[in-house]
Amino acid sequence: MINKIRVAFIYKDDNIFLSGKHFDNCYYHFFINALKRNKRLDIKNFPTKSEFDASILRNKFDIILLFSNADWGMPNEIKGIQELDIPVIARASDPSDAKKAIKNHKRWKIDYYFHFHSERFFHELYPSNFKYKTIIFGIERSLYQNLQPFKTRVKNKILNSGNVSNTKIFSRIINDIRNPKWNNYRCKILRTKCNELPYVHHTPTLEHDYVNDKHPLLLEKYRAAIAADTYSPVITYWEKPAAGCLTFMEITDKNKGEYVGFEDGKTAIFIDEDNYKLRFKQYLSEPDNPKWERIAEAGRVYSLENFNNDKAVFHLIDLMESLCE
Numbered sequence: 001m002i003n004k005i006r007v008a009f010i011y012k013d014d015n016i017f018l019s020g021k022h023f024d025n026c027y028y029h030f031f032i033n034a035l036k037r038n039k040r041l042d043i044k045n046f047p048t049k050s051e052f053d054a055s056i057l058r059n060k061f062d063i064i065l066l067f068s069n070a071d072w073g074m075p076n077e078i079k080g081i082q083e084l085d086i087p088v089i090a091r092a093s094d095p096s097d098a099k100k101a102i103k104n105h106k107r108w109k110i111d112y113y114f115h116f117h118s119e120r121f122f123h124e125l126y127p128s129n130f131k132y133k134t135i136i137f138g139i140e141r142s143l144y145q146n147l148q149p150f151k152t153r154v155k156n157k158i159l160n161s162g163n164v165s166n167t168k169i170f171s172r173i174i175n176d177i178r179n180p181k182w183n184n185y186r187c188k189i190l191r192t193k194c195n196e197l198p199y200v201h202h203t204p205t206l207e208h209d210y211v212n213d214k215h216p217l218l219l220e221k222y223r224a225a226i227a228a229d230t231y232s233p234v235i236t237y238w239e240k241p242a243a244g245c246l247t248f249m250e251i252t253d254k255n256k257g258e259y260v261g262f263e264d265g266k267t268a269i270f271i272d273e274d275n276y277k278l279r280f281k282q283y284l285s286e287p288d289n290p291k292w293e294r295i296a297e298a299g300r301v302y303s304l305e306n307f308n309n310d311k312a313v314f315h316l317i318d319l320m321e322s323l324c325e
Helices: 026-037 095-101 119-125 169-178 189-194 215-219 236-242 276-284 290-306 309-324
Strands: 005-012 041-048 051-053 063-066 077-079 088-091 112-115 132-134 154-161 200-203 222-227 246-250 269-271
Touching: 005 026, 005 309, 026 041, 026 309, 041 051, 063 309, 088 309, 095 119, 112 309, 119 132, 154 189, 154 215, 154 276, 189 276, 215 236, 222 236, 222 290, 236 246, 236 290, 246 276, 246 290, 269 276
Parallel strands: 005 041, 005 063, 051 077, 063 088, 088 112, 112 132, 154 200, 154 222, 222 246, 246 269
Antiparallel strands: none
16 A cells, blocks of 8 residues: 555646536535645645646646546547556546546546446446446535524425426427437436425525525525435535425335435434425424434434545545555
8 A cells, every 4th residue: 555645637727617606616626625624645636728738747647537537627638648557537527427438538548437326327327347446425524513403493384495496388399309318307307396386485596695605504494304306416415405495205126225325204204205394294293292303413413523624535546456466
């Protein structure tokens, strides 16, 4: 085992996700802050233009880390990477970009991928010989401290934050033609249906003040919140519990979200398209029942302990060390 892993982190210099000024700072805190905090890593950032000459990395680094295997947020060309004897790790792209991103596997000599999706889900999108490790990141612990107590929060509304679909028939037809699988309706069916309920309060992604690092300040206003995604759990599944919300979590055979490790009735409340109204009414009929606060608190502890960025970095280091042997 080497004492300190020398890592070259490559991304495009205009990548808004790594600026600290995007509405969602999830990637910024993981890649820019948490990696730097770990004493096992000697990481150097390489914000690049359209082309990057990787030959300057020869004999100076143990690992090359790519922001993504997709085109967006990355240089158009990484010259000389094929000639380097340095393992390359890439964050797997968003699922909707996977089909186009496959071409970069050989171009950038990628040895291993990681993201917070399950391995099963990754290999539904990529060839079976692509190596992948699930690393769930996204919780910057300092942002989830000293939040409002459960008892002082709004109790007669359930928060539903994030993107939902336009439910108009014409819009759905157009979106299905343009992108038959990855449009908002197909990805967020249940999340969209929840908005039809009068006691669900929806906050669209950009139509409020709680952006950048302020998102926990929105979550702390509500006792209960919804985390729903049709195909696979996403970061809201651990953000909302981390903020102390009783989280109604879509876990189904289709999204196979059980891999995240939450337990129904213990750290979250599981919902699907058949039972979500019933589960909501059970809560709303007795919002002051102490069991809801116990579940919310257990979910908060579980999320903060398991999905914080510093722990995720340790998992990434394990992968780096295996490739450096």
